[in-house]
Amino acid sequence: MSSIDKRIYQLQADVCKALANPLRIEIINTLKEGAKTVTELVDIIKVNQANLSQHLAILRSKKIVEARREGNSVYYSLANPKIIEACNLLRRILREQLEAERKLISIK
Amino acid sequence: MSSIDKRIYQLQADVCKALANPLRIEIINTLKEGAKTVTELVDIIKVNQANLSQHLAILRSKKIVEARREGNSVYYSLANPKIIEACNLLRRILREQLEAERKLISIK
DNA sequence: ACCATATATTCTAAAATGAGAATGTTACCC
DNA sequence: GGGTAACATTCTCATTTTAGAATATATGGT
Numbered sequence: 124m125s126s127i128d129k130r131i132y133q134l135q136a137d138v139c140k141a142l143a144n145p146l147r148i149e150i151i152n153t154l155k156e157g158a159k160t161v162t163e164l165v166d167i168i169k170v171n172q173a174n175l176s177q178h179l180a181i182l183r184s185k186k187i188v189e190a191r192r193e194g195n196s197v198y199y200s201l202a203n204p205k206i207i208e209a210c211n212l213l214r215r216i217l218r219e220q221l222e223a224e225r226k227l228i229s230i231k
Numbered sequence: 232m233s234s235i236d237k238r239i240y241q242l243q244a245d246v247c248k249a250l251a252n253p254l255r256i257e258i259i260n261t262l263k264e265g266a267k268t269v270t271e272l273v274d275i276i277k278v279n280q281a282n283l284s285q286h287l288a289i290l291r292s293k294k295i296v297e298a299r300r301e302g303n304s305v306y307y308s309l310a311n312p313k314i315i316e317a318c319n320l321l322r323r324i325l326r327e328q329l330e331a332e333r334k335l336i337s338i339k
Numbered sequence: 340a341c342c343a344t345a346t347a348t349t350c351t352a353a354a355a356t357g358a359g360a361a362t363g364t365t366a367c368c369c
Numbered sequence: 370g371g372g373t374a375a376c377a378t379t380c381t382c383a384t385t386t387t388a389g390a391a392t393a394t395a396t397g398g399t
């Protein structure tokens with residue numbers, strides 16, 4: 124295996140790791156509607172501010188979201204539409220899978 | 232937010248968590264060529280057997296791979312082509328991103 | 340039944356992650 | 370410059386994850 128392959132595997136694992144938390148998934152999903160300040164996110168997601176900032180830092184470090192300061196506030200938005208696409212695709216698949224399982228159960 | 236949304240977020244986070252390890256990504260990528268026994272995977276990926284089995288168990292528990300016993304050996308294969316598609320999409324995106332960064336650096 | 344091979348599980352110690360409290364920093368207003 | 374709101378960072382502690390060693394569990398061959 125080439126060393127570039129190894130880097131890709133590591134990179135992909137890192138991105139997945141950043142996505143591997145329900146709160147962070149919720150943040151991403153909320154930001155799909157458009158940029159939001161930290162305070163807005165705290166209100167929407169109902170999470171303690173320090174903790175939210177930590178999760179935002181993780182998403183920022185993987186270039187999944189980006190921050191833009193505007194006066195007193197910091198607006199967060201989705202940085203990479205393509206990665207979000209992959210994320211959406213996965214969610215759609217899992218939603219379908221869940222739905223299919225639900226139907227199976229109701230047949231039994 | 233509905234409780235079904237919460238379940239989806241948790242499910243998506245769980246699947247991403249299963250993908251959040253370079254070894255497991257490599258396993259998935261190796262299995263794209265077709266089913267392999269544990270011994271074959273040990274040889275290809277160069278990893279200790281106990282550890283590989285642990286990673287396979289994680290992928291199995293999230294229904295990302297499935298196992299089929301054949302005599303003495305256990306063949307592993309990809310269980311859900313759709314999830315693999317999302318995984319491939321993400322890899323493609325990251326590969327392009329890496330390539331783009333590489334080019335940017337060479338311009339500087 | 341016994342042995343060897345293939346795979347899985349359990350155990351342990353180290354490292355990483357998560358939440359929340361406390362504290363720092365930045366920018367605005369007076 | 371002092372105060373306040375918005376956000377980030379640091380610290381602590383509990384939990385989870387990881388690799389590898391040791392051990393257990395098949396299965397097929399003799």
